[in-house]
Amino acid sequence: MPAPRLPQATIARSVPRSTAVLIAGFTAEDGVAGLPDQVVNSYKKTFGSRPDDLARSIGASGKALATTVLPPAAKTTVVLVGLGDKPVDQVTDEELRAAAGAGARAASAMDLTGASIAVGFGRSEPTAVRAVTEGALLGTYSFRAVTTGEPAEPKISAITVISRSTGKQQLAAVETAEVVAAAVVANRDWVNQPANLLFPESFADDVRGYAGAAGRKISVEVLDAAGLTKGGYGGILAVGGGSAKAPRLVRLSYAPRGAAFHLALVGKGITFDSGGLDLKTQQGMYTMKSDMSGAGAVFAATRAIADLGFKIKVTTYGALAENMPSGSAWRPSDVLTTYGGKTVENINSDAEGRIVMADALARASAEDRPDLIIDVATLTGAAVVALGERTGAVFSNSEEVAGKVLAAAAAAGERFWQLPIVEESRGFLESEVADLRSGKTGGGGGAMTAAAFLREFVGDVPWAHLDVAGPAFNSNSAYSYVSSGGTGMAVRTLVALAESLAG
Structure with missing residues (x-):
């Protein structure tokens, strides 16, 4: 790029x-x-x-x-x-x-x-x-x-x-x-790329060059299909298994001297979402090149944090896959083994984002042991139903963390609203054939249920989930400083949050 x-x-x-x-x-x-x-x-x-x-x-x-x-x-x-x-x-x-x-x-x-x-x-x-x-x-x-x-x-x-x-x-x-505007624009450019030009391998290559332009501040690790198989990333491999474009997991690390706080960022990087075997409609599929905007946001924010020299350690994951239907595609009712060994019964192959995120969240929480995990994803249409197309949702396992995220968003000028993960939501994930299933069958509360699923993979690490399914892509005319197409949503909030945590 x-x-x-x-x-x-x-x-x-x-x-x-x-x-x-x-x-x-x-x-x-x-x-x-x-x-x-x-x-x-x-x-x-x-x-x-x-x-x-x-x-x-x-x-x-x-x-x-x-x-x-x-x-x-x-x-x-x-x-x-x-x-x-x-x-x-x-x-x-x-x-x-x-x-x-x-x-x-x-x-x-x-x-x-x-x-x-x-x-x-x-x-x-x-x-x-x-x-x-x-x-x-x-x-x-x-x-x-x-x-x-x-x-x-x-x-x-x-x-x-x-x-x-x-x-x-x-x-x-x-x-x-x-610096911040350049990061927002980088994410916009990634989101606006057509999916035949931006796919897991090319996206990973782009990010390697983008992070490398920050000098030696950011280290980059990319796992290809062989590395994912060896490491046991069953979620990413399942979602990407139906595509001729093999999946990738990209890990960035920014660790300046004197950093006292460790922030982990995880982004959903579905470079195109057809829905898989649970195929979307043509209208519902047209903008699905934007389903990687969460990964774009965390990559861009990491570069901005490094360029600004904040004294905070940042470990960033982008789970990149293309969700396509084919003879090798994953199926509803399949049982997947995610990173770390937890098994998941798939309910719907069009609920793929949470599956790739599960692998990345599990690795971040278990291996990196950060002080805080923030994930960003265009995860659910239910969040759009609840909050419209210009407001993102915040879910968290900590009221204190949710407050910090909302304060950072307000300082950055991005609109987020906290939604709950109610007590009974864990029950929606009960499975008779696996440790849990990927969602509920029918009824409302889809965004909350997806957040409850992600929560299962962060252990006891403080965590917040940002669902940006509505505001990450603007299908209408540009307004104020917001372009049509990719908007760069969440980049400014992540930078503001890192700044506040760095002290």
């Missing part, structure tokens, strides 16, 4: 002369927010009025994310983005991130090539600067189409964040935002 294409981000007190588009805010309370004096004066000179009055005269709206292009007073085009009906100093970091993304998308829709843009909303706190930078960078994203022609040149090559203060904290905020 080529390196993600992102504009270079910088910070300044004034708008550079080379700026093609300047993005500022507009609120019902304060009017235009974030225009430097140099721009305000140019509007007074050209139109004889302040930008606020001009904006209102052409019907500019303070409605959140509404965009308005002002008549030009100079070579720079000004785009106003609605920030809502409250004063600009009360706008949250996530609202700033979304507004910057909406403005960057508006600029990207213009007739530009290699242009420089600037963005500022009159806020200079480091967290606000980071949010604006992240939003603007992510808002410029577009996936490079698979085409015989030369890839189009990026429309935006540089972004300047306008801030009254450009001290060390603000500079660090921009640098951090660049």
Whole structure:
């Protein structure tokens, strides 16, 4: 996979002369927010009025994310983005991130090539600067189409964040935002790759190169089919057994000196999910190239954590397989022996994610003995039914852990909601022919039952499961800083969690 294409981000007190588009805010309370004096004066000179009055005269709206292009007073085009009906100093970091993304998308829709843009909303706190930078960078994203022609040149090559203060904290905020945005975009690119180009072997190769670009900070281990067989990874082998593309288990290790906390990350990496013998419908299958986004999230987050130099040990697993129907495919009612020896009766071959995750979770908990395990997976349609397409679910065996995950998500600007694993859910997994079965037959509570199944493989290690089946892939139009297709969901939360645990 080529390196993600992102504009270079910088910070300044004034708008550079080379700026093609300047993005500022507009609120019902304060009017235009974030225009430097140099721009305000140019509007007074050209139109004889302040930008606020001009904006209102052409019907500019303070409605959140509404965009308005002002008549030009100079070579720079000004785009106003609605920030809502409250004063600009009360706008949250996530609202700033979304507004910057909406403005960057508006600029990207213009007739530009290699242009420089600037963005500022009159806020200079480091967290606000980071949010604006992240939003603007992510808002410029577009996936490079698979085409015989030369890839189009990026429309935006540089972004300047306008801030009254450009001290060390603000500079660090921009640098951090660049690293995190690059990780999110890496996951988006993996998710958007067609499954004939991204399959277990090629994905593992991509990750090896991606992790290697971090220098010697991250070590990489890849188990192929022979290694999986020797190691007893019966879940991954069963799910991948129906495909001509053999499965892989990828393990990353980041262990900086001085790290006092050990975090394990596990991601579901189903590079295409046909449903196996329990075949999906055509409509249900079309977006299933995205079923590896959990693995993409943990790989990308690990690289970002290493690039940022957090003093935390991270061990990461991506369980990669393609779930296909064939004469060698696994069957409903098969009994599988997972890593460590626990046996599982398969209920449904379209509930494959939990099976590959079982092997990785069992190895992480038994062999690595981390202080905390977080897994990320596009696991269940039931989570989408419960929370919709823009909110992920959090399940945990610890209220304290769930609270830490939710706090990290809030800090990162990603939406998660905690759901329970009720007492009776373990009973749904009782089997007459194996240690447990992979799920229940019929009825509701599918997301909870899947979480209860995963819990069986973490032992006594504190753990949280992030079900991102809804928000990991956006089948609709782009909005704010969220692209259509792969969204990169959970990357920012994992980075924020690692930062908080590293102290």
